[in-house]
Amino acid sequence: MQLGVASSVVRLLIRSAHKGGGGRPRREHGVMKGPDKRSSTQASAAFQSLRLVFVLATVMWASFLYYHFTVLSAGARRATVLDGASADPCRGRYVYVHDLPPRFNADILRGCQNTSDQYRWPDMCGFISNAGLGRALADPLDGDFTGENGWYGTHQFALDAIFHNRMRQYECLTTHSALANAVFVPFYAGFDFVRYHWGYDNATRDAASVELTDWLMRRPEWARMGGRDHFLVAGRTGFDFRRSNNMNPSWGTDLLNMPGGREMSVLVLEVSRVPHSREYAVPYPTYFHPRSDADVRRWQDRVRGLERRSLIAFVGAPRPDNPYNIRQQIIAQCEASDVCRLLGCGFGTSQCHTPGNIMRLFQRATFCLQPPGDSYTRRSAFDSMVAGCIPVFFHPVSAYLQYWWHLPVHHETYSVFIPEDDVRSRNVSIEAVLRAIPPETVERMRDEVIKMIPRLVYADPRSKLETVKDAFDIAVEGIIDKVARARAEAAADESSFSHAMEMFGFRRK
Incomplete structure (x- = not known):
């Protein structure tokens, strides 16, 4: 132009x-006249x-x-705008958090004393202090495991509160839901499970979940993708939120089977193995919650330099009421070995509820045994790896078929696998298998476990890591990636449908 x-x-x-x-020529007295002189005519022509x-x-x-300063400058300004957009560190990482009514989270925590049960469930009030981390530890033996060093008496099922408090510190929160790459639902499903599990009917157990899904499905944020960009954290196993899929008709809630619950993604401590579900496993909370990158590096250096005096360690209780469980055989092999250290967790003992004792045992061992317990995986597996101990698994679901975001795909690089059928039939010596691993291989495996530590811990929600990504960061990245894929698939389906309509002569208005 x-x-x-x-x-x-x-x-x-x-x-x-x-x-x-x-x-x-000019006209004078009606007569056409030429120039006065020929030379003046030539000069005039040259001048013109x-x-x-x-x-x-x-x-x-x-x-x-004009072109240089107007057109090119305008192009430069457009390029600057585009560069600025691409330089946005939160581009593609924005999360919108629903402002839920307090009955779905804060009010649940206010009733923490209602979770007390004389047989199975402790009073949860102490465990939800310190932003969900629990009470700060005070180690009377060597002072390593203290609150000052990032160690807390964290309950294994406290992830609902820990994750929500970490989300409050997330650097890419947005108050504009249309800009969000994912939508977080801070419903405390795990705590809700506990408060009505014993002595209540299913309608009472499901009441909060029904109210939540009804509230969500009436929101404009839900309509954009039918809830497929929403996610929540249910800090228990997926089994606990799929009652209609369970053999026990009175166990847990049915959150993940009801309308609304089926569409959302959910982070659980162990997936329920239901086909085509939207469950994603994340690590159990451990006792360690670093406040800085330096805390993480310092702990890694410590466990790397420890002397491993025991070949094997096991922390756990037998399952006498379940003859199919291999814990009894593992305990028997450990008790018969000079290189295995056992921390018994029988009913009525407190050894397994003393974090310092557990972590000291794991720190002194090269290999830590992790058989299934009430479910396929255990919190102990993550505690042991934080201590730099190489885990030994007996069932592939315990680690290899879940935790895709947090554990290496090549499981042989950081762990040992011994089939539980071999242990059950007494065809294998656990000690012999572990002794046969070359020392250089053991060193490589331990180094891999120590490198994994940041991905397995949840940083203190009241502080912020700078360059280190913890379990929370990895989980949020995984969810955002899943939502992006769902959005791309929806767009592809829409394009395919439109193309098919046009092929048959239909035009969409």
Whole structure:
């Protein structure tokens, strides 16, 4: 457009130059007269030529300057805007958090004393202190496991509160839901499970979940993707939220089977193995919650330099009421070995509820045994790896078929697998298998476990890590990636549908 304007200006100036010249004959007394002298005519023509050249050069130079400073500068400004957008550190990472009514989270915690059960469930009030981390530890033996060093008496099922408090510190929160790459639902499903599990009917157990899904499905944020960009944290196993899929008709809630619950993604401590579910396993909370990158590096250096005096360690209780469980055989093998250390967790003992004792045992061992317990995986597996102990698994679901975001795909790089059928049939010596691993292989495996530690812990929600990604960061990245794929698939489906409609002669208005 600018060049067209310049051409018009040139044409106007040329016509003006011709009109102002002295070469045109003049009329005097009705008689046409020519120039007085031939030389003056030639001089005038030469002058007009030079004048035309000057005018053309001026116009061309002006056009060049206009184009350079107007067109190119505008392009540079557009490029700067685009570069600025691409330089946004939160681009593609924005999370919108629903402002739920307090009955779905804060009010549940206010009733923490209601979770007390004389047989199975402790009073949860102490465990939800310190932003969900529990009470700070005070280690009377060597002072390593203290609150000052990032160690707390964290309950294994406290992730609802820990994750929500970490989300409050997330650097890419947005108050504009239309900009969000994922939508977080801070419903404390795990705590809700506990408060009504014993002595209540299913309608009472499901009441909060029904109210939540009804509230969500009436929100405009839900309508955009039918809830597929929403996610919540249910800090228990997925089994606990799929009652209609369970053999026990009175166990847990049915949150993940009801309308609304089926569409959301959910982070659980262990997936329920239901086909096509939207469950994703994340690590159990451990006792360690670093406040800085330096805390993480310092702990890694410590466990890397420890002397491992025992070959094997096991922390756990037998399952006498379940003959299929291999814990009894594992305990028997450990008790018969000179290189295995056992921390018994029988009913009525407190050894397994003393974090310092557990972590000291794991720190002194090369291999830590992790058989299934009430479910396929255990919190102990993550505690042991935080201590730099190489885990030994007996069932593939315990680690290899879940925790895709947090554990290496090649499980042989950080763990040992012994089939539980071999242990159950007494066809294998656990000690012999572990002794047969070459020392250089053991060192590589331990180094891999120590490198994994940041991905297995949840940082203190009241502080912020700078460059280290913890279990929370990895989980949020995983959810955002899943939502992006769901959005791309929806767009592809829409495009395919539109194409098919056009092929059959239909046009969408």
